[in-house]
Amino acid sequence: MNEERVRIDTGSPDTMRLLVTGGGTGGHIYPALAIAGEFRLRHPHAGILYVGAQRGLETRIVPRSGLSFVALDVSGIIGQPIGKKMVAGLGMAKSLVRAIRVLRDFRPDIVVGTGGYVSFHVVLAAQLLGIPTVIQEQNTVPGATNRVLSRRAHRVFVPSEDALGGFPTRAYKRAIVAGNPVRKEFLRVDRALAREAHGIGSGDVFVVVMSGSGGAARMNEAAADWLRYATGVHPHLRILYGTGKRYHSNVVAHIGAVPGRAQVVEYIDDMPGAMAAADLLICRAGAMTLAEATTVGVPMVIVPSPNVAHDHQMANARALEKAGAAIVIDDAALSGKALGDVVDGLLANPADLRRMAKESAALGDPTAVDRMVDDIEGLLSSSRGSGG
Numbered sequence: 548m549n550e551e552r553v554r555i556d557t558g559s560p561d562t563m564r565l566l567v568t569g570g571g572t573g574g575h576i577y578p579a580l581a582i583a584g585e586f587r588l589r590h591p592h593a594g595i596l597y598v599g600a601q602r603g604l605e606t607r608i609v610p611r612s613g614l615s616f617v618a619l620d621v622s623g624i625i626g627q628p629i630g631k632k633m634v635a636g637l638g639m640a641k642s643l644v645r646a647i648r649v650l651r652d653f654r655p656d657i658v659v660g661t662g663g664y665v666s667f668h669v670v671l672a673a674q675l676l677g678i679p680t681v682i683q684e685q686n687t688v689p690g691a692t693n694r695v696l697s698r699r700a701h702r703v704f705v706p707s708e709d710a711l712g713g714f715p716t717r718a719y720k721r722a723i724v725a726g727n728p729v730r731k732e733f734l735r736v737d738r739a740l741a742r743e744a745h746g747i748g749s750g751d752v753f754v755v756v757m758s759g760s761g762g763a764a765r766m767n768e769a770a771a772d773w774l775r776y777a778t779g780v781h782p783h784l785r786i787l788y789g790t791g792k793r794y795h796s797n798v799v800a801h802i803g804a805v806p807g808r809a810q811v812v813e814y815i816d817d818m819p820g821a822m823a824a825a826d827l828l829i830c831r832a833g834a835m836t837l838a839e840a841t842t843v844g845v846p847m848v849i850v851p852s853p854n855v856a857h858d859h860q861m862a863n864a865r866a867l868e869k870a871g872a873a874i875v876i877d878d879a880a881l882s883g884k885a886l887g888d889v890v891d892g893l894l895a896n897p898a899d900l901r902r903m904a905k906e907s908a909a910l911g912d913p914t915a916v917d918r919m920v921d922d923i924e925g926l927l928s929s930s931r932g933s934g935g
Contacts, residue, residue: 564594565926568669570603570662571681573760574835578683579661579727580612585920587614588731598646600665604760609817612636619645619891632916639668644670656927657681660696667692674699675728679930681923685727685834687712688857698723701926704919723922726915727836727838734817734842734913741824745787752784752894755825755845757815759833759852766850771801772830772883773840773890781894785883787825799841819843826900827893829886832860837867838915844908846900847873848889850881872907 567583569575576599583595587862593613593824601618609616621642646668658673659681660666673680674696681705684693697703697718704725711722747753756774758766767790778784786809790798795813805811815821822828822843830836832851840847847867851860867873869872874889893900 557644562592563594564653564655565923566596566650566655566658567661568658568674569650569663569666570599571663571665572604572833573608575662575666575687575732576603576605576608576760576833577683577835577839578728580614581730582659582661582683582923584612584730585613585728585916586923588621589920589924591927594655596649598649598665598669600663603665604661607814619629619649619665619668621645621668641877642668643672643675647676650676650678650926655823656930657701657923657924659683659928660693661685662690662692664692668850670700672694679926681926683725683919684710684714684816685838686710686859687862688712688716690856690873696837702777703882704922722751723778725922726912727834728919729798729835729842729911729913731820731840731916733822736819736823736843738823741820742819745785745824747785747824748783751783752781752826753787753824754823754827754829754890755789755815756786756829757818757831757836758789758791758794759831759836760791760814763831763852764794765878767791767798768801768832769850769881769883769886771798772855773805773887774809774811775802775844775883776806777890779893780918782906784808784894786810787812787815787821789813789899819873824843827890829890832864834859834863837863838912841872841907841911842913844876844904844911846893846903846907848876848886848893849873850876850878853878867907867910870906870910872903872910888896 565586567579569579587595597614599608599618601620606618608898650672657679658670660670661683670680679701681702682693682697682700697714703718703722705722706727708724756770784925788811792813798810822845824847828840828845830849832849849864851864864875868875
């Protein structure tokens with residue numbers, strides 16, 4: 548979806564307008580959707596707009612939520628090599644102009660950003676225009692976008708006390724430890740109905756594999772090796788495997804003939820249903836994936852990505868392993884055999900899976916999104932009461 552005019556003529560100056568922005572990966576998209584979804588439940592007549600990037604995963608995910616959506620052509624400057632910073636800077640200026648145009652069209656009362664290049668441009672544009680802004684950070688080690696924007700944000704939501712140390716000192720007084728917001732779909736989904744929808748019988752064991760919203764080469768190679776023999780060894784095993792768009796054709800070719808009791812897809816669209824139906828989840832350790840999985844209470848085999856700042860995925864995963872909700876496999880030690888040894892051991896001991904599921908559910912925080920929207924409502928009330 549291209550850039551478009553987005554002014555909403557509600558006929559009433561009192562109608563609230565919320566703009567959410569974040570993109571690139573599911574870890575930035577789903578928190579924004581969770582906040583927007585809860586706000587829409589509370590204020591069904593409010594104007595809500597999601598602004599994403601033209602080349603981001605959000606162009607596929609957000610329109611399905613029913614939210615108004617605009618995709619901007621944005622480019623980043625953070626992390627660019629010195630030789631490219633001038634070109635990137637010109638691109639950033641153009642991106643800011645595009646973001647300002649959308650903000651002036653939509654006239655939001657508040658802007659919520661969850662990370663990614665598009666969030667940087669839209670939230671910065673809002674700050675330049677004097678519109679109240681909120682930052683939501685998912686990880687213990689904050690991303691560069693949120694660290695920069697936090698200096699002028701009216702509120703900074705962080706997942707834990709440990710995350711505060713990654714932000715500038717001036718942002719502390721506006722920071723709230725609020726956890727990570729999970730969409731209410733994860734609370735409403737019924738396990739029995741979800742299993743029926745996936746064709747899972749009463750005696751079947753359902754394993755969901757997801758290598759991250761963008762996919763991961765090493766994890767896909769290991770999971771494909773495991774899948775080639777898994778359904779033959781476990782006659783009651785059913786598998787749903789999300790490879791990521793870039794790797795789907797390679798994975799299918801690597802497997803050869805995909806077993807009839809396995810489904811290999813580019814992306815798992817109904818993640819609430821898949822997690823609710825699952826007896827075991829094999830996944831990376833993105834903060835939002837783990838927040839969603841613990842909200843549902845699914846046991847996990849976690850392979851943390853080593854390609855993240857400060858190895859924060861390993862820290863995320865080890866916390867769940869320590870609590871008894873997961874088993875961690877180091878990416879460097881990952882292979883089809885290593886994955887199979889762990890999964891085979893769990894499938895042979897259903898009592899272990901039940902115990903892990905209980906510990907997973909104990910770690911879930913289903914009310915994080917409520918706390919965030921409560922605070923956003925307070926900011927809106929204060930802003931409107933003071934005349935903006």
